[in-house]
Amino acid sequence: MIKKTIFSLAFLASSAFAHSAVMSCFDNGDGTITCEGGFSDGSSSSGVAFIVEQNEKAVIETKMDDNGEVTFKKPSEDFVVILDAGEGHEVYIKSKEITQ
Template sequence: MIKKTIFLLSILASSAFAHSAIMNCFDNADETITCEGGFSDGSSANGVYFIIEQDGKEIYETKMNENSEVTFKKPKGEFTAILDAGEGHEVYIKSKDITQ
């Protein structure tokens, strides 16, 4: 019985962490970009770090709001939007891949 309980707990623990970070960004056509985040298991990204990098430097940092979104002023030139939910749970979107 103890072996079955331990086995069941290990399956539940591993499935609890079995989710991937997801993010989609779109150009609002008003010089702003909106990015929406979440997780493959349907979890919210509320409070998850969001970063904009340009030329290898962090130029903007905030957290996803209660709707798992962030809207920011579109930087001039190429940049990367990053959802950073911790090691193994990062999403990188290059500005060239963001469309209206």
């Protein structure tokens, strides 16, 4: 019985951390991009770091709003958006993958 309880507690502890960051972005058609983030377990990305990079340099650094969203002016050249929730929980999306 003790072994079963220890196994159950270990399983619960590992499943509590078993989630992935997710993000989708779309072109609003008005010169802005909106990105929505979250986690695979349904938890919010509110307050998570959000970065837009061009040529590997940050041009926008902010945080996801209370709804887990960010809207920003679309850069004129290629860029990458990054949801950075910590090591192992980053999402990268290239501008060419963002459509209306």
